[in-house]
Amino acid sequence: MSQTVAAEGHPKDDEVEGGKTLNYWNAKKGILSWLLTVDHKRIGIMYLFSVLTAFLAGGIFALLLRLKLLTGHDNLVTAPQYNKLFTLHGAMMVFLFIIPAIPGSIANFMLPIMLGAKDVAFPKLNLMSLYVYWTGALMALVAIVFGQIDTGWTFYTPYSASGSGPVILMTLAVFILGFSSILTGLNFIVTIHKMRAPGMTWYRLPLFLWATYATSLVQVLATPVLAITLLLLALESGFSVGIFDPKLGGDPVLFQHFFWFYSHPAVYIMILPGMGIMSELIAVHARRKLFGYKAVAFSSIGIALIGFLVWGHHMFISGQSEIATTVFSFLTFLVAIPSGIKVFNWVATLWGGSIAFTTPMLYALSFLFLFTIGGLTGVYLGMLNVDIHLTDTYFVVAHFHYVMMGGTVMAFVGGLHHWWPKMTGRMYNERLGAIGCALVFIGFNMTFFTQFILGSRGMPRRYYNYLDQFQPLHAFSTYGSWVIGLGFFLTLGYLLHSLKYGAKAPRNPWGGKSLEWLTESPPITENFHDTPVVTSGPYDFMGDEHGITPALQHHPKDDPSHTPAYDPGHHDPAAKTEEKS
């Protein structure tokens, strides 16, 4: 391990209580010790539990939707129920799952450890953001159970402002969820600026943290615009203030501008952390220094910045001026460049790497494949003439599922496997992991590639019934959704099983170089016994057979990367340091 503990004191012996090693899981007991904790790791675990619950609920809604669409006739649910279902699926997946998923759970857990810090800058604020999230989720739940919300997750006016109570409640729920997101982003920006361990320069940050930083910028600067938009919408529904109401002289398209000013950057809130996880998975499981570190780091910032300027591409047919649509179309092409830079750098990293086909790597490879398709179809949709044909068809649905699910969810689940040993102290079953990943990958392509074809042939999105000619493709898509469901339930099963029966995880099962692999699995409450001093970059798999120039003059024998990559037990760098000192 090149990132050594250079503190004078010896690493203390693990504090032992009744023969048990103390870690953040067992340091304190009782439900209140979780609910009132300010430990970022426990908050991360609670976030993980919450977002996975939302994912399960949203997923069940999706399975129901697909089940209905098996035929183009009335079945299973009525048309109003169908409208409600797709609204719930969209709103839950977007606001309760995918936006907080990676920042709330994995980044919350890993960010301070990767920085070499004891906690995030504002631990109480961190806990507060979780409670704010729960409040918003509860309000959304009440709105869902008691109300008829069928606006779609975009809440377009004037329909959404036509004055129904549950829509106001749902709007306020999303408003509150937005504040949870802002607080998390604010916390992470300050943490990355101020809490880095000695020697942890910006260019030694793992790329996951660069991506998290870029995400946080978008969270802090874009989410407030959603907040004011939703507040205006709630006031519009409740008091008819007229701002979005064309009958009173207001402007409903203004709502769309406001909404997408947030919600387009929001798709980067969703995908950027996934891209960050990708960089970790690719580098660690191919055991190769990430190609083009700075290019990948700055492309994250680039995506965050350009992402603010492309919202108009959601409104090509909403009556924008021609000059506006042209400019937005051009800027949309521009935002594809940094994403392309990332994809090429990941592929270049794989080239010549010693790729271990672990579950995280399989998810990373799936991401590469699916995100590339999702990204390229995004370029189609950015083209004005093509977009007018494809607007509001299944092609759009397939595109964003390829990016959001094929991208973010794949990276999230891959990252969950990558850090599962660190978070829980247990190894999952590698073979079942591979099977689960294969099922999800195959099912995903069955479900959504079909929808590209459906969309290009004119199947409009959000329709309850459809023409008979689309039936075979719709049926195939539905079968695919079952395969995805099977894959995820299998994954859930073996992950839960591993909590009790999994093999004990070593400190560094993958031979990673970033700081989280320096500490125990699971980490102690304070993360490190002594503040680590960082002396090299996060991907310096130096002196190995790939001819990467060593960044640090270590004796090669000291370097655990000489041992095979997939060999638990030989990657205990702190133990090595102990031997030396």
Next chain:
Amino acid sequence: MSADAHAASPAVDDEGRPLSPQYHVAHHFDNADHQFQANKLGIWLFLAQEIMFFSGLFCAFILFRAKYYDAFVEAHHHLDKVMGGINTIVLICSSLTMALGVRAAQTNKRKLGVAMLVMTFLFAATFLVIKYFEYHHKFHDGLLPGRHFTAEGFVHPEANIFFGIYFVMTGVHGVHVIVGMALILWITVKMYRGRFSSRYYAPVEGVGLYWHLVDLIWIYLFPLLYLIG
């Protein structure tokens, strides 16, 4: 100050003893200065977030002002420029007393600090009282947003949009004033109890920055709403 420089400055002296009691320094910070810098960055980010929040309203204002310029000119004559002007002066004074309060905390002048914060609080209350009378007048005349607009004798029917914008902007600002008053009350009590000194005044400074922003937003709102055309 960079994080590296912070990390270089130890929280303990060379014998391992704490430099002096630092009860307010949380365990994950190296020292009081480290914590202060982090808090300050957090506050500034929060203010950036606030500006983006209000920017949506300003954007809507610009749009409708351009679209319904004549209606806006006509409607804005129904606002009370004198009351608005007095409120502007009141808020500027409150910013001054707030700045003096922060300075008093930094220089260990507890009594002066408490006096300044109390004055800031009173200015804020004055602002709200004046705002109440303005609102009351509008309600009485039926100068209300959107569908509730019942005032008569307007040439341009879009005046309701002006009052929609007016009430939302000043209302959201008013909520920020109320939150600011609660925060001022909180730090006043803490300062009265002697919790702040030149070694620890981050909350005073944070609330101060927030209050200046609330003041600044009003300074934009006043000419935009009261002095059109």
